[in-house]
Amino acid sequence: DAKTTQPTSMDCAEGRAANLPCNHSTISGNEYVYWYRQIHSQGPQYIIHGLKNNETNEMASLIITEDRKSSTLILPHATLRDTAVYYCIVRPPASGTYKYIFGTGTRLKVLA
Amino acid sequence: SAVISQKPSRDICQRGTSLTIQCQVDSQVTMMFWYRQQPGQSLTLIATANQGSEATYESGFVIDKFPISRPNLTFSTLTVSNMSPEDSSIYLCSVVVGAFETQYFGPGTRLLVL
Numbered sequence: 720d721a722k723t724t725q726p727t728s729m730d731c732a733e734g735r736a737a738n739l740p741c742n743h744s745t746i747s748g749n750e751y752v753y754w755y756r757q758i759h760s761q762g763p764q765y766i767i768h769g770l771k772n773n774e775t776n777e778m779a780s781l782i783i784t785e786d787r788k789s790s791t792l793i794l795p796h797a798t799l800r801d802t803a804v805y806y807c808i809v810r811p812p813a814s815g816t817y818k819y820i821f822g823t824g825t826r827l828k829v830l831a
Numbered sequence: 832s833a834v835i836s837q838k839p840s841r842d843i844c845q846r847g848t849s850l851t852i853q854c855q856v857d858s859q860v861t862m863m864f865w866y867r868q869q870p871g872q873s874l875t876l877i878a879t880a881n882q883g884s885e886a887t888y889e890s891g892f893v894i895d896k897f898p899i900s901r902p903n904l905t906f907s908t909l910t911v912s913n914m915s916p917e918d919s920s921i922y923l924c925s926v927v928v929g930a931f932e933t934q935y936f937g938p939g940t941r942l943l944v945l
Contacts, residue, residue, distance in 0.1 A: 751931065753933070755934075760921070760939070760941065761938060761939065762835075762923050762925075762936030762937050762938050762939045763874070763923075763936045764936070765832075765933055765934065765935060768931060768933065806873070810932075812930065812931040812932050818876065819876070819934055820876075821873045821874040821875075822873060823873050824873060
């Protein structure tokens with residue numbers, strides 16, 4: 720079973736920041752938080768990952784709470800092309816199992 | 832990162848037939864993975880494909896139904912055998928790259944079984 724819970728769906732106005740929450744209250748000390756998204760009928764796309772510090776790249780920012788029990792993915796200026804299902808996954812890196820367990824994700828709809 | 836291609840991109844098949852899906856990566860990778868995504872559902876791992884050894888299947892998936900080949904470090908195939916309409920899904924291959932084992936996915940193969 721997935722170790723994360725996410726809201727089923729969210730709407731966001733185009734040009735505004737999209738804040739996607741993820742709860743991972745049972746996360747272990749060595750587990751990272753990974754975010755992926757899946758645009759309709761395409762393969763999932765890697766977005767970002769982090770351990771405990773906030774991370775930012777060209778696609779998004781990842782904010783992890785101090786107790787690491789939850790995180791938020793931020794798309795700073797959402798566009799219509801950001802409409803997708805967003806998956807939050809926790810797993811240890813270099814675990815040797817390479818296994819990713821996908822939950823149901825959050826269906827983000829960006830509105831014009 | 833890794834660039835992954837899959838063939839075919841989509842197919843419509845008759846029940847009882849088999850379809851082989853190809854996955855090609857632009858670099859050598861140790862492990863490749865095959866996932867299934869049924870309509871409206873999340874991704875489910877079918878098996879891990881290691882070069883030079885038997886694939887490792889997840890619970891609920893068996894080799895007779897989903898035989899996998901991994902002849903080299905850049906290529907793998909998944910066969911969906913004796914298909915039924917319940918096999919209608921998107922089938923995705925993926926690879927792991929880098930120290931953080933970031934997973935990269937192919938574009939998927941959309942299969943419809945009539």
